[in-house]
Amino acid sequence: MKKVFGIAALLFVVAVAAWWMTRDPASGDSTFLSPYNLENLLQRLGLFGILSIAAAFVIVTGGIDLSIGSVVCVAGCVLPWLLRDLALSPAVAMALVLALSAAIGLWHGVLIVGLGLQPFIVTLCGLLLYRGIMRAFTNDQTMGLGDAAEGLRWLATGRLPIVEGFGLPVPVLVLAVVAVGTSVLWTRTVWGRHLFALGRNEEAARFAGVATGRLTVLAYVLCSLLAGLGGSLFVLDVNSAQASSFGNFYELYAIAGAVLGGVALRGGEGIVLGIVLGTALMQTLQNTINLVGDSNRLEFAVVGGVILAGAAVDEGLRRLWRRR
Amino acid sequence: MPAPLLEARGVDKAFPGVRALSCVDFVLHRGEVVALIGENGAGKSTLMKVLAGVHQPDAGEIRLDGTPIVLRSPAAALAAGIALIHQELSLCDNLTVAGALFLGAELRRGPFLRRRAMQEHAHQSLRRLGLEVDPRALVASLSPGQKQLLEIARALRANAQVLIMDEPTSSLTRVEAERLFAVTRELEAQGRGIVYVSHRLGEVLAVADRVVGLRDGHNSGEMPVGDATHENMVAMMVGRTLSNTRREAHAPGEVVLRVRGLRTQAFPRAAVDLDLRAGEIVGIAGLLGSGRSELLRALFGADRARAGRVEVNGVQVAGHDPAAAVAAGLVLLPEDRKAQGLVLGMSVMHNLSLPTLHRRGRFVDAAYERGLSERSIAELSIAASGGNQVASTLSGGNQQKVVLGKWLAAEPSVLLLDEPTRGVDVGARAEIYTRLHELAARGLAVLFVSSDLDEVLALADRAVVLHQGAVAGELAREQLSEESVMMLATSVEVP
Numbered sequence: 001m002k003k004v005f006g007i008a009a010l011l012f013v014v015a016v017a018a019w020w021m022t023r024d025p026a027s028g029d030s031t032f033l034s035p036y037n038l039e040n041l042l043q044r045l046g047l048f049g050i051l052s053i054a055a056a057f058v059i060v061t062g063g064i065d066l067s068i069g070s071v072v073c074v075a076g077c078v079l080p081w082l083l084r085d086l087a088l089s090p091a092v093a094m095a096l097v098l099a100l101s102a103a104i105g106l107w108h109g110v111l112i113v114g115l116g117l118q119p120f121i122v123t124l125c126g127l128l129l130y131r132g133i134m135r136a137f138t139n140d141q142t143m144g145l146g147d148a149a150e151g152l153r154w155l156a157t158g159r160l161p162i163v164e165g166f167g168l169p170v171p172v173l174v175l176a177v178v179a180v181g182t183s184v185l186w187t188r189t190v191w192g193r194h195l196f197a198l199g200r201n202e203e204a205a206r207f208a209g210v211a212t213g214r215l216t217v218l219a220y221v222l223c224s225l226l227a228g229l230g231g232s233l234f235v236l237d238v239n240s241a242q243a244s245s246f247g248n249f250y251e252l253y254a255i256a257g258a259v260l261g262g263v264a265l266r267g268g269e270g271i272v273l274g275i276v277l278g279t280a281l282m283q284t285l286q287n288t289i290n291l292v293g294d295s296n297r298l299e300f301a302v303v304g305g306v307i308l309a310g311a312a313v314d315e316g317l318r319r320l321w322r323r324r
Numbered sequence: 325m326p327a328p329l330l331e332a333r334g335v336d337k338a339f340p341g342v343r344a345l346s347c348v349d350f351v352l353h354r355g356e357v358v359a360l361i362g363e364n365g366a367g368k369s370t371l372m373k374v375l376a377g378v379h380q381p382d383a384g385e386i387r388l389d390g391t392p393i394v395l396r397s398p399a400a401a402l403a404a405g406i407a408l409i410h411q412e413l414s415l416c417d418n419l420t421v422a423g424a425l426f427l428g429a430e431l432r433r434g435p436f437l438r439r440r441a442m443q444e445h446a447h448q449s450l451r452r453l454g455l456e457v458d459p460r461a462l463v464a465s466l467s468p469g470q471k472q473l474l475e476i477a478r479a480l481r482a483n484a485q486v487l488i489m490d491e492p493t494s495s496l497t498r499v500e501a502e503r504l505f506a507v508t509r510e511l512e513a514q515g516r517g518i519v520y521v522s523h524r525l526g527e528v529l530a531v532a533d534r535v536v537g538l539r540d541g542h543n544s545g546e547m548p549v550g551d552a553t554h555e556n557m558v559a560m561m562v563g564r565t566l567s568n569t570r571r572e573a574h575a576p577g578e579v580v581l582r583v584r585g586l587r588t589q590a591f592p593r594a595a596v597d598l599d600l601r602a603g604e605i606v607g608i609a610g611l612l613g614s615g616r617s618e619l620l621r622a623l624f625g626a627d628r629a630r631a632g633r634v635e636v637n638g639v640q641v642a643g644h645d646p647a648a649a650v651a652a653g654l655v656l657l658p659e660d661r662k663a664q665g666l667v668l669g670m671s672v673m674h675n676l677s678l679p680t681l682h683r684r685g686r687f688v689d690a691a692y693e694r695g696l697s698e699r700s701i702a703e704l705s706i707a708a709s710g711g712n713q714v715a716s717t718l719s720g721g722n723q724q725k726v727v728l729g730k731w732l733a734a735e736p737s738v739l740l741l742d743e744p745t746r747g748v749d750v751g752a753r754a755e756i757y758t759r760l761h762e763l764a765a766r767g768l769a770v771l772f773v774s775s776d777l778d779e780v781l782a783l784a785d786r787a788v789v790l791h792q793g794a795v796a797g798e799l800a801r802e803q804l805s806e807e808s809v810m811m812l813a814t815s816v817e818v819p
Contacts, residue, residue: 190682197678201667207626207658208667208678208730209650268669
């Protein structure tokens with residue numbers, strides 16, 4: 001919980017800095033706080049937050065999923081194909097994409113639990129494999145939705161009007177549902193208790209009669225399922241996907257958001273609120289860089305630098321606290 | 325009279341919430357073995373760690389050969405001549421014997437290792453301790469006893485004058501322990517000083533010159549070993565005399581555990597048959613490596629068995645899944661408490677409820693958890709500040725009680741115990757025995773493995789003796805003696 005306060009404080013500092021740097025000295029208005037920018041920021045928080053929670057599901061088991069970006073790519077390419085080329089109804093198409101994503105997670109889980117392969121290896125190969133297959137499948141052509149999914153696109157681009165000129169982006173609501181569901185799962189159910197026990201000490205959990213194998217597989221399934229959901233929303237947002245670039249590096253954003261939000265890479269630790277705040281921090285940083293600089297060349301460097309500084313300060317404070 | 329080799333005066337050490345040591349004195353002379361005894365949580369480990377530079381004392385003074393010293397780190401202590409021989413063997417398993425011996429003090433020529441020279445030195449210094457192993461062998465391939473000697477060799481390489489041995493024989497066979505005692509006497513004769521920490525009072529009598537007791541972080545007395553008896557040492561540790569824990573003989577009930585033709589992975593040619601009746605306590609005896617733990621693990625489904633049937637109350641258990649065993653009423657208190665018994669990072673309460681929480685529905689039943697935790701802490705007298713205390717901060721005996729408590733909550737028919745009192749102090753050990761007797765009286769079937777023959781003799785209604793994975797024989801209570809067990813355990817022919 002202490003970590004959540006820390007990340008919230010850091011987010012506040014970054015937001016204040018963003019406001020200060022983007023404010024117009026004459027009128028006092030800030031681009032950062034403009035309704036348009038806030039809507040945009042919240043929408044991106046919704047989309048990336050889902051991926052961070054996806055990553056957290058396997059990180060709490062002590063594993064890792066590097067294939068999230070490629071699963072995003074799979075969803076982004078397959079959804080337009082189902083909707084436009086096969087002309088399936090939106091509900092059926094979404095269901096198929098989510099089922100496909102879950103199947104990818106099941107495949108990971110079976111390789112990791114059944115064959116005892118390293119999660120890093122399995123999902124690294126997944127990262128290469130799924131993107132490669134998608135590039136072949138789409139012939140490297142852009143997969144466009146056209147106007148095949150007008151209704152469905154509301155999930156990604158819709159706004160619930162709150163006040164004049166500002167509407168709450170629907171992806172934030174999707175994230176809220178996912179976050180609350182995950183939080184209940186983790187903290188209020190036996191399943192969640194078992195998941196965290198497994199993450200802290202798999203052998204002891206198994207010796208306590210916890211079905212650790214099945215639980216690990218399920219964590220990978222949920223991870224890929226959420227990645228598929230995120231990927232669907234991404235493609236619905238921008239209306240088209242290019243297999244060679246769609247979702248590139250998203251696994252790293254997802255992992256960074258989760259870890260920044262206090263999910264321990266060694267497993268068994270994590271709070272959903274922290275993950276959402278961690279993602280918000282990442283997105284606010286990127287947003288600020290885009291607003292302040294006239295190019296985003298420095299984006300990666302700044303994001304990397306801030307996360308590193310945050311980790312160093314966190315460790316420093318912890319040592320200071322332990323010494324007292 | 326010369327100044328003592330090592331002298332600690334008025335040592336205080338507090339941790340958040342605990343006063344581990346208050347005003348403790350400790351003296352060690354050259355050519356002396358001092359046994360440090362006390363229950364878990366009495367402060368033995370803390371005192372040892374203060375002497376070995378792991379912890380810095382809050383107050384007090386440490387003198388080495390009469391000179392006050394401050395030990396900032398284990399490395400500084402070793403440089404000063406004080407070595408800690410760890411309880412959990414701390415050598416890196418993936419190194420070679422020579423590599424481990426020289427770790428951190430490698431012989432080299434410029435940036436290059438002098439491997440040949442190190443191997444030669446390693447061979448020499450290990451042979452002086454009576455350890456004949458190839459210096460190029462991996463540490464992982466050594467037995468626990470050989471690792472212990474390797475640790476001692478490491479300490480001697482650093483020319484340690486004070487050797488602190490923490491439960492050195494807890495995982496050694498009898499022969500290895502004898503070897504260790506001989507080495508200890510030799511070191512003593514060389515004028516070094518040895519602090520010997522053990523729960524095994526028989527060993528203390530055999531090896532020590534003087535016995536020093538600690539209780540609740542205070543000195544609780546000392547005596548030359550000539551005056552020491554089992555009874556007065558126990559009294560010094562627990563502050564009272566323990567009643568004898570042997571129980572009344574009684575008639576066992578129905579067969580609850582039936583094992584037929586069980587073959588473990590380690591001993592695929594030995595098929596084990598076993599019947600266990602309600603209310604019976606059966607000990608599995610045998611030498612280290614005779615397949616005792618493997619048998620329990622296979623019964624519980626922690627390891628997949630090659631073949632065989634395990635029935636609990638007439639119902640067959642799947643045999644490759646602890647979850648199925650627990651559901652059938654067969655539970656295991658495992659050998660390695662820290663790796664298998666507890667999720668150390670979780671609270672006492674969450675550990676206690678881990679195997680049974682799912683029986684209360686899909687959602688966490690917080691009231692059940694709290695109730696279970698309060699009940700277990702009270703009934704098993706677990707020394708914890710409450711259910712929310714993190715399990716890793718408990719002492720060994722209390723951790724073991726948590727493991728026991730979580731299984732009692734599962735209301736099993738058969739309780740398997742693997743070395744139930746390893747690293748557990750005398751007081752907690754007696755409590756665990758009493759508890760097991762009560763449980764058996766209520767109809768629980770208990771099957772336990774112990775390397776401690778005294779424990780088998782004290783606890784078991786009958787003993788099954790294993791030899792190379794097979795049942796070498798069975799001994800009824802009247803036939804049980806150290807000699808009869810050893811006869812079977814060392815039987816030459818394989819059935």
